[in-house]
Amino acid sequence: AQSVTQLGSxxxxxxxxLVLLRCNYSSSVPPYLFWYVQYxxxxxxxxxxxxxxxxxxxxxxxxxAEFKKSETSFHLxxxxxxxxxxxxxxxAVSAPVSYDKVIFGxxxxxxxxx
Amino acid sequence: NAxxxxxxxxxxxRRGQEARLRCSPMKGHSHVYWYRQLxxxxxxxxxxxxxxxxxxxSGMPKERFSAEFPKEGPSILRxxxxxxxxxxxxxxxxxxxxxGAHNNEQFFGPGTRLTVL
Numbered sequence: 001a002q003s004v005t006q007l008g009s010x011x012x013x014x015x016x017x018l019v020l021l022r023c024n025y026s027s028s029v030p031p032y033l034f035w036y037v038q039y040x041x042x043x044x045x046x047x048x049x050x051x052x053x054x055x056x057x058x059x060x061x062x063x064x065a066e067f068k069k070s071e072t073s074f075h076l077x078x079x080x081x082x083x084x085x086x087x088x089x090x091x092a093v094s095a096p097v098s099y100d101k102v103i104f105g106x107x108x109x110x111x112x113x114x
Numbered sequence: 115n116a117x118x119x120x121x122x123x124x125x126x127x128r129r130g131q132e133a134r135l136r137c138s139p140m141k142g143h144s145h146v147y148w149y150r151q152l153x154x155x156x157x158x159x160x161x162x163x164x165x166x167x168x169x170x171x172s173g174m175p176k177e178r179f180s181a182e183f184p185k186e187g188p189s190i191l192r193x194x195x196x197x198x199x200x201x202x203x204x205x206x207x208x209x210x211x212x213x214g215a216h217n218n219e220q221f222f223g224p225g226t227r228l229t230v231l
Contacts, residue, residue, distance in 0.1 A: 036222075041227070042224055042225075043118075043205060043224040043225050044157070045222075046219060049219070101147070101159050101162060102147070102159065102220060103159065104149075104157040104158070105156055106155060107155070107156045
């Protein structure tokens with residue numbers, strides 16, 4: 001069974017400050033990990049994903065995440081927040097089995113303060 | 115992703131009516147997933163379909179909900195006798211698949227926001 005937890009349902013940062021959104025997962029098999037962003041009243045957009053290989057993954061809009069197996073974590077970071085980063089962020093996990101049901105975390109709402 | 119189409123975008127129903135949600139996957143994709151997002155919550159998997167087959171419906175409520183993905187046309191999520199608790203955003207995602215490959219990216223549609231009065 002797989003699950004995802006996201007620490008902090010709401011995170012506020014100042015414009016230009018570091019963004020850190022936390023994600024921990026539980027999986028009985030080596031996981032595939034994802035971060036999605038959702039803007040108000042829109043669908044989900046994939047920011048980045050980890051499948052195999054390099055544990056530091058770079059995504060769109062300057063975001064990156066690092067897979068740490070020992071900590072079962074996949075935290076999302078961005079060095080400098082922009083106002084346009086304000087959105088809901090979902091961490092997700094799936095298993096490389098015959099199909100790819102994605103298990104989502106509860107989400108973290110990011111606010112960027114001018 | 116703009117390639118996955120869902121309609122309607124907003125749907126209002128009264129208790130007891132039926133809701134039909136449509137999802138047209140990206141061209142060439144034959145795998146469709148439906149997810150439900152309740153207010154203030156993350157997305158929850160409902161059902162996974164391939165053309166003419168339901169592969170996994172473990173996330174679907176046992177009553178009133180059904181899904182299909184016919185050989186021709188969009189995938190349909192049908193909710194009979196809707197109740198207020200069905201109010202949510204329903205997202206579909208489509209996926210192409212290379213033979214022998216796993217976990218190709220799912221592309222999400224914009225969602226249908228169902229409101230039950």
